[in-house]
Amino acid sequence: MTDQVVGGGHLAPGAARGAGAAARERRGALPRQDAATARAGLPGFAGRRHELKALRADIGRAGLDTLTGRRGARSRVLLIAGRPGSGRTTLAEALLREVADDYPDGVLRAVLTGRDGAPVGLARTARDLLAALGADAPAGADEDELAEAVRTALAGRRVALLLDDAPGAEHVEPLIPDAPDCLVVVVAQGPLTGIPDVRPCALGGLDTASAVEVLCHYAGPTRVTVDPRTAEAVAEESGGQPAALILAGAWLAARPKLSVADLRQALLAVPLPPDLPAGARPLHRAFHLTYGSLPQPAARILRFATLAPDGLVDAHTAAALGGCTMPAAAAVLHDFVALGLLRPVDGTDLAGAGPVDAGAAPRYRLPGCLAPLSRALLHDHERPADVQLARARMLERTVRLVRSCWAAAEPDGSPARRRAAELPRPLRFATRTAAAHWLRTRRGALLDAAAMAVADGQLDTLDRRLIAALTRALLAHQGPETAAADLYALHELVLRVAERRTVPRDRAAALLNLGDLDVRAGRTEQALGRYRGALEAARSVKDPVATGRALESLGDSYAELADWVRAADWYGRALELRLARGERSDAARLYSRIGGANGRAGRYEQALKDCRTAARTFRRLGDPAAQARAEEVAAGVHECAGQLDAALGSRLAALDLARAAADGELEADLQLRIAELLDRLGDPQAARLHRAAGERCRKEIPE
Structure with missing residues (x-):
């Protein structure tokens, strides 16, 4: 989660004022913003000019490696440290806007803390960064492999990387690229001990003038100008924290009949827990002041917002969690933005327009500094059964x-x-x-x-x-x-549920799918373990389909490892199952695979016998394409045995069958393999003819 809504003097558009606000408050509704005003312009930036200048200077300052005569091998790392709500994310974004032209390959962003306040994990962050870079992330890869993939993808580029809400140095260090032309900006609450040559920038509160500027922007200039001393007192009692100032100013903006003195009195009237640290008191007061003014349906949506997957809230999620209609939820979320409780993702708030379909609902994020406060309210005010029901409603809507x-x-x-x-x-x-x-x-x-x-x-x-x-x-x-x-992550979740509920059939399916993905990623040994587990689970419930698939997959894996004897053995076990079930086409296919494995193992006579059985069965079944493939396997066995003339005869027979089946792709492959075989037999002229025919077939295959 990120606190970018309450950045270093982050100024959002001002709230609308008028007699309608008081009437809405009497009705118990949320104070509303004019839609045009809510969407007007980009937010400004108050204060932090000294820090911004120092950060820019640190980018070009010589590092330890440069001072020793060597150019640094890694990216420059800047740290913006401060408590949530101090404006650390907004300062980082302001810095990146100013230096964007120096990094033509773009800006990447990753939030390292999840919706529940726990680290999201290096694997998740690395996959998201690789997706943003347009690079493939190997399915099922471990954290080290994924981090290495990120560093490799960034090598040779000029990219600025923002790592927001970092829990610690161990979550940052693996992602720092070995690319001196890149910049890494880290937002964290404390130091990054263990990462060398980090340039820190520690944030405190805003100075009084900047804090009053934030308050003035949200509450409006008139009341602040009338009572500047009280405004300064509010700024000081808020500790100069932008988050607290934004909430306080938005609360006052929604109440045009109240003064800055009324705001100060209302803030001081908010009760404080006795063990609350002094630095957390301003935000606690401002948040609970705003929360206490919400009507019950809106307050409930705010409490449940911490359950939103990945911290993203839209009208669908809010309606399901709060048990209300989508238009009502959309209106509440729109008003939360005006009150400083939510921030539109990508800076766009389209709630006033209304969604035209499922994909048009705008998304919002609860600022990271407010998430713990909202979670505490959820724990204190909602029964576990109600939380369970809200989560079930949200997931049901997500399924649909x-x-x-x-x-x-x-x-x-x-x-x-x-x-x-x-x-x-x-x-x-x-x-x-x-x-x-x-x-x-x-x-x-x-x-x-x-x-x-x-x-x-x-x-x-x-x-x-x-x-x-x-x-x-x-x-x-x-x-x-x-x-x-x-898909790998989803199959792992299926496996977890199957093992928890002791459902062998689901466990077998999940292990088979994971094994297939492991094979594609080159982890054949790991796939063997998956397939053995799937075979055991399938046999325990007498599931012939999963059993047959596991047996064949084991054979395929040993073939991938060039262990042809074991491959033939597992194919043979699968064949017994297919024959017992009367599955002639699958049995013929397995005969062909067994023949190929036996041929590679040097069992030429048995291999040819298996291939002939496969071809004969496919002929009876009326499948000339499959029969052609069986003949091609037999040609491969002849080649392994050094019988090139016999191999040519089998391959020509396969070519005739491919033509009869009108399988252009198979015909093209066979023509090219025949050409290679003719070259080995010393007939280059015939080889050229077959090669030309194969290339023509390739061109005629529809894309």
Whole structure:
């Protein structure tokens, strides 16, 4: 979570004033901002000019390596340290805006603390950074491998990297690139002990003039000008903390009949816990003053906002958590922005326009400095059963949204499309592009929602539905290669649930899927362990489908390791199962695989016998393409045995079958392999003819 809403004098647009505010307050509604005013312009920046100048100077200052005559091998690291709410994130953003031109490859951002106040983990941060860089993250890679991938991707670039809300040096150091032309800006509460040559900038409170400027911007200049001394007193009692000043100013802006003195009196009247540190008192007072003025439905939404996956709140999430309608939730979130309680993601607040479909709802984030206060309210005011119910409502709506997203990628008239068309308008996507954009921008929140459901332990039906829907949506919109890393995380969650609930069938499926992804990532030894576990789970419940898949996967893995004897053995066990079930096509395919493995193992006679059995079965089944592939395997066995003429005969027979099957891709491959074989047999002219024919086939294959 980040406290960028309360940055170093972060000035948001002022609140609207008028008699309507008092009337709304009497009705118990939230004070409202004019929509045009709420969206007007970018926020300003008050104070911190000295710190900003010092940070810019530190970028170009010589480091320890340079002083010894060597150019630094790593990026310059700047630290902005301060308590949450001191404006540390806004100062970092102001610095990055000023130096953006010096880093033409862009600015990357990562928040290192999650919605629950715990570190998000190096693996999650590294994957997000790699996605922003357009680099692939290996599915199932460990933290060291992912961090190395980030450093490799940044090498040779000029990038500014903001690591916000860092819990400690151990979460930062692995991400520092070995690229002297990059800049790393870290926002943290304390020092980064253990990272050499860090340039720290410690933040305290704003000076009085800057603090009054923040208060004036939010509360309006008239009342501050009328009573400047009281305004200065409010600024001093707020400790110069921008977060407290913004909340206090927004509270006063919503009450045009009150004075700055009334604001000060109201702040001092807020009770303080006896053990609260002095530095935390200003923010506690300002937050509870604002919270105490909220109507009950809005106060409940604020409490439940800490449950939002990945800390992102939109109208869908707020409506589900608060148990209200989407328009009501959208209006509350819009007003929270005016009160300084939420910040629109990407600086855009479109709530006044109303969402036209599921992908148009704007997103908000609860500032990191306010999240602990809101979590404490949730703990104090909500029963565990009510929290559980709110979480279940949110996840149920998320399942429906993800299913609608998946349906948008399905053909018109498909059952999924028909079911999606029956959903309410706010749960539907206008186009496939809109659905893909929603999935991409909500990716982190959706994965966090799945992890939240699994961690809950009492929502095993919901979590399985969410994971299944999210898996389909990722495959439909991104494809198996792009989505591999996220699919790996989802299959690990399925495995966790299956082991917790002792469901062997689900455990076998999860292990098989994880094993497949491990093989693609080159972790064949790890995949073998997954497949053995899947085989054991499948056999325990007599699941022939999962058992057969596990047996074949074990054979494929040993073939990948070039252990051909074991590969043939596992294929043979799978063959016995297929024959017992009367699955002739699968049995023929396994005969072909066994023949290939035996050929590589030097068992040529047995290998050719297996290949002939496969080809004969495919012929009886009327599958010439599969028969051609069996003949190609036999050609490979002949090649291993040094029988090139026999290999040529089998390959030519396979070519005739591929033509009969009208399989252009297989025909092209066979033509090129025949050309290679003819070159080895000393017939270059015939080889050229087959090679030319193969290249023509390749060009004729539709893309």
